[in-house]
């Protein structure tokens with residue numbers, strides 16, 4: 001392929017000779033654990049029934065109503081992709097060509113559908129009739145008419161030239177929106193359903209494919225992608241290859257003024273030049289240990305490198321597990337490695353999420369609940385049980401806050417969420433898949449009753465379902481198959497703890513793992529919070545507690561307790577603020593979030609500017625939304641603060657976050 005640019009070309013289909021067979025769309029029933037063997041690789045994305053059938057990737061269990069594509073649940077095809085960024089003709093546009101290779105399924109119709117977005121324009125003359133039809137607020141369907149129905153197994157190659165603009169998946173930042181403030185920056189964020197505005201694709205986690213990409217960028221810029229290999233060629237052209245099959249949401253691209261530094265034998269950090277020193281210092285020599293422990297627990301790390309890219313401040317997540325290249329918020333640069341659990345979380349996705357993937361976004365807990373469990377297994381090995389329990393307690397507090405806010409019976413508080421057609425899966429995001437999911441996996445471990453046996457199960461599970469997309473039925477079926485004695489005992493139907501109840505009934509987790517090993521770290525924080533909540537302060541007792549040596553998560557836990565007890569009696573918070581500059585002047589984002597929440601709940605007007613400053617400094621969704629909710633639920637003064645802050649910061653927020661804030665503030669959110 002011409003690495004520079006390709007003349008405009010209409011979409012075309014080129015029939016090739018058929019590969020011998022079509023993959024099963026669902027994994028075959030699992031072999032007994034002792035003889036677990038890798039599933040055979042499949043030759044291409046299987047194209048499902050087609051015109052006349054209802055939208056959604058595949059049918060029956062695991063059908064993805066959030067995808068308009070005609071791919072049935074299946075394994076890898078390939079996508080070869082090239083783009084020039086920014087487009088020669090116009091800034092903030094990306095000209096691309098996607099070449100899809102797909103194998104047709106028996107009974108496929110003479111039409112192929114891909115996910116796309118109104119912001120994505122198919123360009124050039126047309127060899128085949130292509131029509132963009134409305135699908136949902138978050139995407140459109142590209143209908144491509146084939147000359148005739150393909151034969152079963154026929155390999156189709158589809159070429160699509162297109163231009164992507166300012167869709168929700170492609171973020172264009174001005175120099176002021178970067179840390180260095182010198183050059184523009186662009187990044188993509190695919191999860192959950194945003195990559196359809198980046199390139200036309202089978203935008204469902206139920207389909208995996210390999211890809212290669214050629215990206216030409218202007219002089220002075222570097223391109224990086226979530227790929228197993230990366231090469232810079234002449235003409236500022238970068239060539240990438242992802243040799244393992246992955247779902248569309250894990251494809252990610254950044255073009256910016258970025259540089260890298262080694263931090264381990266298979267890891268480097270990437271960041272804007274002004275942040276690279278801090279990035280290297282934060283993680284030099286620590287990443288490898290997490291990878292090694294992960295491999296010991298869950299099996300081989302199949303992705304080659306594990307690099308970390310520090311994003312501009314408006315990146316909406318703490319971390320995003322793009323394979324080979326985790327994207328993280330620059331808030332992690334706390335100077336003391338205290339927020340490293342986010343990295344351990346994203347590393348854990350290397351097995352749970354990236355290797356074994358939820359087949360639909362309704363099964364998101366399979367990605368996040370297993371990852372929370374894996375994260376805490378790694379932190380237990382590296383930092384010990386007390387620390388891990390302390391961190392898990394802060395997670396439980398987040399789940400409590402979420403369920404208090406929504407009501408326990410809210411339908412989103414089931415592990416298996418029913419996502420109706422038209423509902424944007426990103427709008428269902430909350431703590432339940434993470435922390436209730438963690439509780440369920442902990443419950444499975446509790447049923448097994450032996451940590452090393454459960455660890456062995458997790459490793460067998462990854463091995464059984466690697467490179468596949470699955471549902472909870474696959475997971476739980478394999479669990480019972482792996483532990484036949486538990487199956488015999490009927491552990492899936494113990495009253496009150498039925499697997500079906502875990503999955504399909506909203507509510508507080510029926511089982512909570514024991515976090516008492518964290519008591520030694522939590523108790524002093526609990527006691528101190530009690531003291532500060534008293535009507536008349538016992539300063540002698542308060543002064544006797546020295547928090548200078550407390551770990552960040554101990555302080556976080558303490559602040560969670562103070563928040564829960566807020567508003568504190570008049571005057572207490574002012575004194576607390578004065579007494580602990582380590583908290584009230586903290587630069588650590590987790591501490592700043594809690595301190596801001598406390599300021600708002602106590603109407604500490606003298607410190608409102610801290611809320612504003614924090615919201616100006618970063619745009620992480622999990623920090624931004626709770627603060628706007630708190631401001632909007634507060635006084636007239638905090639409502640005014642919300643409006644003022646939002647009007648100043650809106651342009652720098654990710655479009656999804658912008659829309660969620662608009663909803664909170666009652667400003668009609670334009671459909672993304």
Ligand code: BES
Pocket residue numbers: 191192316317318319320321341342345346349368429434622
């Ligand atoms: N994959 C998620 C981020 C995500 C979820 C992006 C859904 C888009 C849609 C990532 O692994 C994650 O969970 N990040 C957390 C880290 C935390 C749990 C340690 C975050 O961003 O806060």
Ligand code: ZN
Pocket residue numbers: 345349367368371
């Ligand atoms: Zn995650």
